[in-house]
Amino acid sequence: KRRFGVWRYRELLPISDNVEPVTMCEGGTPLIKLNRAVDGHVYVKFEGANPTGSFKDRGMTVGVTIAKHIGVKGVVVASTGNTAASAAAYAARAGLACVVVLPRGGVAKGKLAQSLLHGARIVEVDGVFDDALEEVFTEVVINGKKDLYPLNSYNPWRLEGQKTIAFEIVDELSEVPDAIVVPVGNAGNISAIWKGFKELYNYGLISKLPRMIGVQAEGAAPLVATWNRKSETLLEIEKPYTIASAIRIGKPVNWLKALNAVKESNGTFIAVSDNEILNSVKDLAQYEGIGVEPASAASLAGYRKAIDLGILNRDDSVVLIATGHALKDPDTISKIF
Ligand SMILES: Cc1ncc(COP(=O)(O)O)c(/C=C/C(=O)C(=O)O)c1O
Numbered sequence: 001k002r003r004f005g006v007w008r009y010r011e012l013l014p015i016s017d018n019v020e021p022v023t024m025c026e027g028g029t030p031l032i033k034l035n036r037a038v039d040g041h042v043y044v045k046f047e048g049a050n051p052t053g054s055f056k057d058r059g060m061t062v063g064v065t066i067a068k069h070i071g072v073k074g075v076v077v078a079s080t081g082n083t084a085a086s087a088a089a090y091a092a093r094a095g096l097a098c099v100v101v102l103p104r105g106g107v108a109k110g111k112l113a114q115s116l117l118h119g120a121r122i123v124e125v126d127g128v129f130d131d132a133l134e135e136v137f138t139e140v141v142i143n144g145k146k147d148l149y150p151l152n153s154y155n156p157w158r159l160e161g162q163k164t165i166a167f168e169i170v171d172e173l174s175e176v177p178d179a180i181v182v183p184v185g186n187a188g189n190i191s192a193i194w195k196g197f198k199e200l201y202n203y204g205l206i207s208k209l210p211r212m213i214g215v216q217a218e219g220a221a222p223l224v225a226t227w228n229r230k231s232e233t234l235l236e237i238e239k240p241y242t243i244a245s246a247i248r249i250g251k252p253v254n255w256l257k258a259l260n261a262v263k264e265s266n267g268t269f270i271a272v273s274d275n276e277i278l279n280s281v282k283d284l285a286q287y288e289g290i291g292v293e294p295a296s297a298a299s300l301a302g303y304r305k306a307i308d309l310g311i312l313n314r315d316d317s318v319v320l321i322a323t324g325h326a327l328k329d330p331d332t333i334s335k336i337f
Contacts, residue, residue, distance in 0.1 A: 004028030006058050006164045012199065013062065013160050022065045022094040026050050026057035027164055031172045031319070036287040037280075041317040042303065043173070044290055045165060048325030052114060055165065055189060055323050056086035059158030064090040066157045067149045073097055076140060076148035078132035080185065080246045081111030082324055087151055088118035099148055101125060101132040108245055108293065108329035128240055129186075130251045153188030154253045162189055166196025169319055176208050178316040179267070181306070183298035183323055184214040184223055185247035187258035193321070194261035210319075212267035213311070214258060215302030217242030217274060217295075222250055223258055227269040243274040243332055246295035246324060268311055272301040278336050280304070284322070291326030299323075 005027030006013075015021075029049045034042045047055035064087070067075050074097025077087045084100035084107070091098035100115050104124040115122055125132050133152060140150045153159060170176060176197070182190040190212055200206045216224050220240035229235065237250035252258065262269060280297035284290040299320035306312040326333060 006061055006161050009164050009167050012167065015062070015065070019065060019069050021061060022068055022090055023061050024051040024057070024089070024093065026061050027168065029168070031169065032288070032290060034288055037283045037300065038303065040314040043177075043319045044284070044288070044322045045169060045319055046290060047165075047321065047323050048292055048296070052082075052086045052089045053110070053325035053328055054082040054086065055162060055321070056082045057090070058164055059153065059161040059188070059192070060086040060090040060151070062161035063151045063155055063157045064094050064096065067096060067151065068094040070149070072149040073147045074099065074149070075151045076101070076136055077151050078102075078129060078136045079107075080129045080248060081107040082246060082328065083152065084120065085111045085114035085118075088115045088120035091120070092118045097121070097148070099123060101136050103128045103132050106245055106248060109331055110328040129249045133253065152253065153186050159188055159192035159195060162192035163196030163199070165321065166193050166200065170200060170206060173317075175317070176206050177210050177319045179211040179213050179312055179318045180321065181213045181215060181299045181303050181318060182321045183247055183295050183302075184216050184258060184269070185249040185252065185295065187214070187223060187252040187254035189321070189323070190214045191254050191257035191261050194265060209265055212261045212265040213302060213306060214262055214267070214269045215298045216269065216271050217244050217247055217277060217298060218271045219274070220248050220250060221269075221271040223252060223255060224269040224271040226255065226259065227262065242277075243335075244277050244294035244298060245329070246293060247298065270302045270305050270309075270311070272298055272305055276301040276305070281333070282336060285326065290322060292322045293324040293326055293328040294332055296322040296324050
């Protein structure tokens with residue numbers, strides 16, 4: 001029985017015992033207390049410590065396990081890079097084909113290298129992630145290409161794996177934080193983490209729920225706009241731009257789940273500038289030793305803004321989700337220095 005990681009919580013995943021996991025011991029990631037970058041009870045959940053260097057491995061281990069179990073030949077994803085890297089690695093481990101559809105010129109080098117390395121077929125589209133996702137949808141749903149199982153995060157199996165972040169935080173802190181701060185792109189992760197906390201609460205294992213704080217880059221903040229204007233429909237961003245290429249997304253497919261998570265948890269959405277993101281990359285690395293790719297540092301930038309805006313205060317216990325490793329995007333890192 002696995003003692004660490006996603007499959008430690010197998011009984012809380014809707015997967016019957018006869019299914020053999022496709023796993024690389026993902027999850028069980030470090031929860032690191034911040035001592036100098038901020039004062040307060042702030043921890044970083046360092047998802048860069050996963051096998052392919054991002055939280056995507058938690059969802060992919062479950063998604064690819066199911067894909068293999070139902071006997072598909074291969075999987076397909078649209079991605080800003082980390083989903084592609086993770087799908088390529090887990091598909092390789094499962095002996096499945098993998099097609100990744102990427103926005104041409106919009107993917108950090110480390111993620112492109114991983115997709116190539118693990119043998120994925122790379123399809124590039126002009127435009128941004130949303131155009132890549134549209135392409136996958138057209139191919140698989142409209143043109144009925146059934147031999148490739150779509151594994152983007154509208155696929156609920158992915159979120160089942162990602163909800164284990166909540167389980168590990170409660171296991172390790174043995175209390176529920178006041179707030180969880182999550183960088184938001186396609187909005188699967190914030191939705192999944194909230195689902196995990198709600199399940200623990202419904203099982204009677206915890207007696208309080210954290211506030212979910214979603215953070216987006218100012219140039220790619222459809223959920224911040226939708227939230228601030230109390231819109232019932234998603235206010236899409238046609239041409240999203242941010243230096244944090246992982247969250248350069250204008251039409252988050254999980255937007256409704258994320259809005260509900262933030263509403264139910266008495267949380268909020270916050271936008272931060274690219275500058276604030278890059279400063280947070282530097283501070284996490286040079287004050288705390290934690291090396292993350294830009295999108296991950298949006299959680300620290302968002303926390304700082306939440307304190308400035310009085311949304312959070314210093315004696316709140318807070319966990320920042322640092323979603324991807326610094327090695328993913330060396331080009332952007334060298335732009336900072
Ligand atoms: C480092 C990093 N930080 C945050 C996010 C946002 O998570 P979601 O809000 O669940 O999308 C992503 C997402 C990446 C992709 O969507 C993809 O890889 O296609 C990421 O790679």
